[in-house]
Every structure is written in C-alpha cells, then in structure tokens.
Amino acid sequence: MNLKKLFILAFVSVFSGCAVYAGLNFDELFGKQQVRDRQAPILSAQAQHFIDEVKPIIDNRCVVCHACYDAPCQLKMSSVEGIDRGASKTLVYQGTRLTASAPTRLFEDAITTQEWRDASFHPVLNERMQNSTANLDAGLVSRMLMQKENHPLPDQMQLEGFDFSTNRDQQCPTIEEYAQYERDYPTWGMPYG
Numbered sequence: 001m002n003l004k005k006l007f008i009l010a011f012v013s014v015f016s017g018c019a020v021y022a023g024l025n026f027d028e029l030f031g032k033q034q035v036r037d038r039q040a041p042i043l044s045a046q047a048q049h050f051i052d053e054v055k056p057i058i059d060n061r062c063v064v065c066h067a068c069y070d071a072p073c074q075l076k077m078s079s080v081e082g083i084d085r086g087a088s089k090t091l092v093y094q095g096t097r098l099t100a101s102a103p104t105r106l107f108e109d110a111i112t113t114q115e116w117r118d119a120s121f122h123p124v125l126n127e128r129m130q131n132s133t134a135n136l137d138a139g140l141v142s143r144m145l146m147q148k149e150n151h152p153l154p155d156q157m158q159l160e161g162f163d164f165s166t167n168r169d170q171q172c173p174t175i176e177e178y179a180q181y182e183r184d185y186p187t188w189g190m191p192y193g
Contacts, residue, residue, distance in 0.1 A: 025179075026128065026138050026175065026176060026179070027128075029137070029138075030126070030129040030134040030138050031128045033123070033128055034127060034128075035113045035114045035117060036113075036127050038080070038084055038125075058077050058083075062077040069103065069104075071092070072092065072170075072172070073087035073088060073092075073172035074087060074088040074090065074092055074104055074121070074172075075124060075172075076106065081107070082106055083124065083125065084125070085110075085113065085121055086113075086116060086121045086122050086123045086124050087121060087122055087172050088104065088119075088120060088121045088122070088172060089120065089122075089172045090120070091170055104119070104121075122140075122174045123175070124139070124140040124141045125139050125140070126139040126142075126175075138175055139175070140175045140178055143175065143178055143179070143182070147182065
C-alpha cells in the first residue's frame with residue numbers, strides 16, 4: 001500500500017470516528033433518539049404557542065424555500081407533518097438526472113414519522129430527551145438558526161461566493177454531522193442545498 005492510500009485511509013478513519021463520537025455524545029447527554037409524538041390538542045397552550053409565535057416566523061422566513069415538493073433536503077416546513085417528517089439526503093436538485101425521481105409525498109408515501117425514518121428521512125427537531133436544553137442543543141433547526149444569528153450574511157445587495165449551479169455540492173446534514181461541522185468550522189455557516 002502506498003503512502004497516499006495510507007493517508008487517505010487514516011483520514012477517513014479519523015473523520016468517521018469523529019462523526020460517531022459526536023453521535024455518541026448526543027446519546028450520552030440527552031438519551032437515545034426515538035420518534036416523539038408532537039401532536040397537541042388544538043386548544044392546548046402548546047398548540048396556541050406554535051400557532052401564535054412559531055408558525056408566523058416559519059411562514060415568513062422558511063416556507064419561501066421549504067414548501068414545495070422540491071424543497072431543499074425535502075424539508076417541507078409549510079405543515080407540522082412536514083417539519084416532523086424531517087429532511088432527506090436524497091438529492092432534489094440533480095441537474096444531470098434524465099428521469100424523474102421517486103416522489104416523497106406527505107400523507108401518501110408514508111403516514112407516520114417512524115415510516116419516514118424508515119424511508120431515510122432524519123429529524124430536524126430534537127428526538128431525544130425533551131427539555132429546553134436538549135431541544136436547543138440536539139435540534140438541527142435550532143442549531144442552524146443559532147449559527148445564522150452568530151454569523152449573519154453580509155449586508156450587500158447581491159450575495160457573493162454562493163454556488164447556485166445545478167451541479168453544486170449539496171448537503172443535508174443530520175444533527176450529528178452538523179455538530180461535527182460546527183466544531184471543525186466554527187466561524188462558517190453550514191453550506192447546504
């Protein structure tokens with residue numbers, strides 16, 4: 001085995017070990033990941049808080065990109081079922097594809113959150129211990145929002161340095177991958193497609 005192959009093997013081993021460690025750390029801190037029932041009666045305080053405080057922010061800031069069947073990472077934030085379904089690593093924008101890809105339609109291709117997990121969708125909300133610390137630290141959306149707040153986009157009319165080409169590198173990280181990325185690149189925003 002030559003030195004280049006040995007170096008690549010060592011690099012991959014270290015990187016994958018770090019990713020596994022990040023996941024184990026979440027498990028140690030907040031327990032094992034498991035699908036949570038997030039439904040609340042419409043007249044409950046939790047439902048009213050979501051409707052009055054959270055939904056307007058999502059509607060004004062998120063659904064512009066995350067509402068259609070071709071939303072980045074297939075994360076559909078226009079419904080609570082879409083948020084609960086989570087995201088997928090299956091590419092939506094694939095400029096070289098010649099045939100249609102299999103759809104992932106809410107209420108059709110899977111019904112329960114567990115069925116979506118079985119179909120390789122990963123959570124964007126915390127699915128571990130349910131408390132405010134765990135929800136902030138182990139929730140992908142909350143971590144991305146905190147990073148955006150800490151590192152806002154530059155104040156300019158037209159953003160520079162972003163790749164919008166059809167064959168760009170697209171990333172749809174899990175919470176474990178995102179936490180590892182934050183550790184490795186603490187001053188950069190997460191590039192995702």
